[in-house]
Amino acid sequence: MSSKSFILAVIDGLTPALLERGLEGGRLPMLQALVEEGTYATGVTVFPSLTPVCLSSIATGAYPDVHHIPHLSWYHRGKRRVVEYGSSFPAMRAVGARQALRDSIFNMSHEHLSPNAATVFESIEDAGLTPAAINFTCYRGRTRHAIKLPGLASRNRWYEAVYGPKRFFFFNLFESDVTGAPIAVRSRLEGSIDAYAGVVGRWLVTRDGFDFLVFYLPDHDYASHLAGPQASIDALTRADAAIGQLADAAGGLDELLDRYAVVVCSDHGQTHVDASVRLQDSFGDLDVYPGRRRSGPEGFDIVVTASNRCGMVYRLEDCRLDIRALAERTDGARGLDVVLFREDRVAVARRGGQELRFRPESGGWRLDGDPDVLDESLYPNALERSWRALACPNAGDLIVTTADGFDFVDLGGRSHVGGGSHGSLGVSDSTVPIIGAGFDRSPLSDRPVITELAPLALAHFGIEPPASMAPAAEPTRA
Template sequence: MTPRKLVLVVIDGLTPTMLEGSLGDSSTPTLTALADRGTLGRATTTFPSLTPVCLSSIATGAHPDVHEIPHLVWWHRGERRLVEYGSSFGAARAAGLGRTLRDTLVGMNSEHLGKDAVTVFEALADAGVRTAAVNFTAYRGRTRHRPTVPFLVPVLGPERFFFYNLFQSERTGAPLSFRNRAAGSIDAYAAAVGRWLVTRDGFDFLLFYLSDYDYASHAEGPDASSAVLARCDAAVGDLVRAAGGLDAFLERYAVIVLSDHGQTLVTEIARLGDRFRHEPETLVAASNRAAHVYRLGPSAPRARALAERLDGEPSAGVVLFREEGATVARREGVELRLEDASAGTRSSGDAAILDQPDAITRATAALRCPNAGDVVVSASEGWEFEDLGGRHHLGGGSHGSLVAGDSLVPVMTVGLQGAVLGSVVDVAPAVLAHFGVQAPTYAVRTAA
């Protein structure tokens, strides 16, 4: 029996409490109707809980130890330079606008995303399943697409690929995406492309990404952007109407709706690099609510010494590093040590240091990422780290840390038989299973 086609909707930054509290309201008729027809729950994202890391986990079914995207900003050891994916305009300008654009739009997928990771677009294309994506960042696929602007190079993506007007596999008549982001122009572009695709029944699998909610939440704070959530609902509603209404839509498509990460309120700002300004050959890559500290040469302090520099630093909630093959989590001089053993992970120390959702798995995977810093820092509740350009979201929302508010996401499924989505890394295997495609070995796990 041929499975129903599948639409995966990712609403960036949407918290479980915001979605759950909005259901039944007149502003969210489509999401309410989908919830009535399906199941609604919560899942855990990856760490650091930042968009490039989270979307890479959704696309590959892996944490950063496999997909190798460590943060919004990180030190490229091979090229001896910073990679910045656009923490802010100030950060992009500090890193170099041209380099930031290339890293974000081309390099992340063609060079940075792990070679051993397999995206849903690659796996489904290999199985003959037609794939499409709108505005989704971790897009690596099997079809070559030429850019619409001269400063970019061709990329490999899904069969039908639409990315902020910069890559468009076909003419759709959609408006310019960046004409007025604050007013919702990016999601309006996504909605127009989505309508076009559904009207033509132009895919078996569609990854439909809406980014405006996160943008608004950074400015207004978590759970304060009801007007933007209403626009997200309308964008999903456009897909439903293009199919002829909810019954016709669900007869044709199974649906997953989720977020990539949560958000929490920012009340304090830290310049984490100040803690290390006198340390030789040491670099801090910080943004939002997570940071990496890198040893750039042999004269830099060892990882333990760098971690100990953060004792007494109020913004540092959990400080992570590797020592003699073990994962060490440190907070205010107290430690939890995790060592691999034949019967599983053996721990010693204060278990409360990693009592956040799925924290041991996520922290260990973050440290094992080959592009991670020698020390990885999860911010304390309420704190945010200034980025490379000195920008922050004081008074608004942010994310990136291990804490529950940053880490829990809503997940809704309709017509997806037998899927248990306890983590964002369960999404890709569930999509592949829906189409009868074997998931990569690394993606086979027991759901939480």
Template structure:
């Protein structure tokens, strides 16, 4: 049985991968594509932000099961906002220490559902040697104490100093290091993270320390946020060099691929941002819960998530009166594409509305009925199909504009920690975050639109034929891994 490496290149856009390959800037990825299978429409979770998508990659489930709803969300049980680091300003609004604690510890140990297993937990239970570099989702069966090997790690230990549960070999931004190496991440600073992942992965190949390795390469996302999605060739080339570095540790690509299978994916894509949407100004007439203080007349919690947003009704007895007001407010905003909520059908239904040229359009659907989507799921659908770009032919229902739309919206709305009302931005727009930050002039993601949602999936030395599925999704990656190790 070959060892398996899963490399996640954050936000890699399929068209930019193809450009990097065509111009010779990504020879390692080109080799993997040539020897294996390449999918340019592996659909992300919704909202297509990193924590939600990372949880889907790590668990093989959607937000309805893994319960990570967004980058910024309202914790009903603790009555506070959760902020995983949308921007430095947003983290500062909620307290840097709290934001880091939520991101590093609570996301895995508290927020990620206990009812789902991560790929690390599944493989740990089967005595398969697991390893991971700095990745948002790392929960495993092995206890790790914080590292104190460097000045920066000792500083982090002073600030946090808590153990965590991860794969057998865990290297997380200098905070956790299951073995001493010469690799340093400067506490996970952008621009250094890929090199740190490549360094520790090289070390693990040289010392034969894993059967399964998650190689996290997140710097492409930061680069794309700043310079835009069409500037990704440089950052994809940098990620390619780290994959090549890992292969060289085994004697080069040919030797490496004799003993290793490889899966490469992105967690979502990105689209260009040209304008911002100010939710806080739009909801000025509501009682919006502030970042770190509460008032008796607070009515809603507002959670911008790059190109998506969620609104929570704080007093559930007021949902019937507040949800329509929230929905109308969102639909009136320039830049808002779709607004989503659960309907009143006794068996459950999703309601999606959007402002179009001839007024507000609506479509309702539920996971029951005779229409079959590209993943084989059955749906009943009523309303204006054009709102989601849905086409029906011979009981088959598809959308190229919003891939896997119904399944993704349904899972997002059924997530227990999601807001009552969800929104997706039009192409070109992004919601201002709690720090007032935006990526106008650069790139962003989060929406239901194909621009943000079509990710990359490459595999060689493992997995089925590309034709095994009409529509691939992030949640197919865990089954590929467990099948590889004979655990299905």
């Protein structure tokens, strides 16, 4: 147990490759200093490698089978409607922009996230410590925060209050303290959200205002979607500067690391895409919801929710094809890669017409069929990540990913062609950099998974992780 406080900084969409290039080019003074003072590892994220899923895994220390957030865009079987957390503005409009905002800002943390998946914020506060979060979208905690804009809330049928970490700063909707930080969402491309986080973080460090802080920096992902994952170095330098403000507030890096253990990670990677594909086109003879009508799925065969590099297919009761027949429709389709589904309590992965069947067995995996379908060098930790994605009760009956260079067209007709995208099982979407500094010994295993971060933070304070969290991995690094 350590007397230091703990900072977890999350740079959205950062790949190990871009971080390493930025370090070599001398453009990231703060991250450089943290790597020199600490340790650096290449970790793996969960699947689908999309922000709502990954941030929920960081917050709960669990995979989607436990936290229940399946995708950025998914079909709610109970409510019989599509949930869209924000693939694009047209996709949000396609399902109703107000509903999409309600889902992403409020419902994800309060209704969709499983109540059985304890968050790191809840566990920290239950131990009598002070958790804090800035702009982190999976935020469920123990302290009630009234919305700052009650007029806007009542017009849009938003929640009047949410439960978040004790110190909670969420864009300009919730602020537990008056910090004077400006917010300007319209200049997103210039890094206005990260700049806000930097000012609030500086305010918190100056006051020693927390035991545990999640410092979330989303602007890099936004820039990388537009320009591509090799061209977002300017956004990364701004994220570096925002973390640097924490050190400035402490009086320098040494002072920061005297007071805080610091982890910097990403939630997922990104891949350059130069073509797009519509998942719906594999099912042209079926009635596919939402399509043009969005009043309800009655009378349709399937629901397709595709976004970025992952898609879900939900079979509705009247569909004449079974799940295997639906999966085989994607065999050989241009731009598609792996399709996953479950059959008789076994997971099935198909790629290029080849098939691998797998299930957990005595601490390992029982495999039948062609193991190259989920080759570890192409698809890191694919068995566990696929199994747990399929076991999420909100996942589709099929989960489909795109091939290298391809992006799915979302519900609003948009894709990221010419830029970056993510969501698949592939290496560049799935691997993330993790830096740890200010620890007595390296906290990271050789191949850390992002689910290890919440139990790592709890272990730092001597708190027993709740049963819903994966146990903290034994550090294997010197």
